[in-house]
Amino acid sequence: MQVLPFAFLAIAFYLGAGSWQSLVLLRRVPARPVLVRGLGLLAVACHTVVVASALRELGEVSLGISASASLISWLVAILLVLTSFIKPVLSAAAGLFPLAALTIVLATELPVGSHPAGLTPGIMVHVLTSILAFALFAIAAVQAMLLARQNQALRRHHTRGLVQSLPPLTAMERVLFELIWAGMILLTVSLISGMLFIDNMFAQHLVHKTVLSLAAWVIFAALLAGRHFFGWRGARAARWTLGGCLLLLLAYFGSKFAIEVVFHDV
Structure with missing residues (x-):
C-alpha cells in the first residue's frame, strides 16, 4: 500500500x-x-x-x-x-x-531506525504504559499553557479574546489535574514494570531515561500533594506541569537520541 x-x-x-x-x-x-x-x-x-x-x-x-x-x-x-x-x-x-x-x-x-525489541509480556506493559502516560502528559502540557495564559489574562482583567473562548478557569484546572492523575497512574505502572522486567539497564543505556522519568514522577507527585494540602493552582500548577512534561520529553526522546546517535545502537 x-x-x-x-x-x-x-x-x-x-x-x-x-x-x-x-x-x-x-x-x-x-x-x-x-x-x-x-x-x-x-x-x-x-x-x-x-x-x-x-x-x-x-x-x-x-x-x-x-x-x-x-x-x-x-x-x-x-x-x-x-x-x-x-x-x-x-x-x-x-x-x-x-x-x-x-x-x-x-x-x-x-x-527510521530500530533496534531489537525482545518484547516479553512484562516489557510490553512497560512500553504501552510509557507511551500512554507520555500522551496524556502531552495533552496536560498544552492544557497547562492555556491555563497559564488564561490565568494571566484574568489577573490583568482582560476578559476578551482567548479567555472568552476557553472554558471557565475552574474547569480548566479540574481537567488539568484529572489528566495528571491519569498520567501519574500510568507512569507509576511504567516505572515499576521497567524495574521488574528490564534486565541489565546499564548495558541497554536506559539509566538516564529512568532517572529523568523518576524525576518527572517526583515533580508530578509534589504537584498533586501541593494541590491537595496547599491548594496549588493557576500559574504555579502550570509551571510544575510543564517542568515535569519537559523531563519526560528528555527522558523518552533524549534516550532515543543517546541510543541511536551517541551509542550508534541502531
Whole structure:
C-alpha cells in the first residue's frame, strides 16, 4: 500500500483542524467542535495507516526517533479526540494537531531506525504504559499553557479574546489535574514494570531515561500533594506541569537520541 497519500491527507486534516481551533481561540471564527473532531478523526484514520506501515516494515515495536514521535502523536490525537467528548480539552488541538502533522513529515522524510525489541509480556506493559502516560502528559502540557495564559489574562482583567473562548478557569484546572492523575497512574505502572522486567539497564543505556522519568514522577507527585494540602493552582500548577512534561520529553526522546546517535545502537 502506498503510504504517502495517507500521510498527505493526515497532515492536511491535522492542519485544518488545528488551524480552525486556533482561530476559535483568537475569536476569529465560531466554535465548531463537531468540525474539529471530524477532521481530527479523519486525520487519525489516515495517520493509522502511516503508523501501521512503519510497524509492519520493522516487524517490531522498537522504533527510531522520527517513527516514535509519529506513533506518540497518533496516540495523543486519539486520546484528545476521545477525551473531548466528555471533557473540555479540544482547545489543545490548536497546538497538538499541527505538532502531529510535523511528526508525520519527519517520519516520512527521515530514515527510521530500530533496534531489537525482545518484547516479553512484562516489557510490553512497560512500553504501552510509557507511551500512554507520555500522551496524556502531552495533552496536560498544552492544557497547562492555556491555563497559564488564561490565568494571566484574568489577573490583568482582560476578559476578551482567548479567555472568552476557553472554558471557565475552574474547569480548566479540574481537567488539568484529572489528566495528571491519569498520567501519574500510568507512569507509576511504567516505572515499576521497567524495574521488574528490564534486565541489565546499564548495558541497554536506559539509566538516564529512568532517572529523568523518576524525576518527572517526583515533580508530578509534589504537584498533586501541593494541590491537595496547599491548594496549588493557576500559574504555579502550570509551571510544575510543564517542568515535569519537559523531563519526560528528555527522558523518552533524549534516550532515543543517546541510543541511536551517541551509542550508534541502531
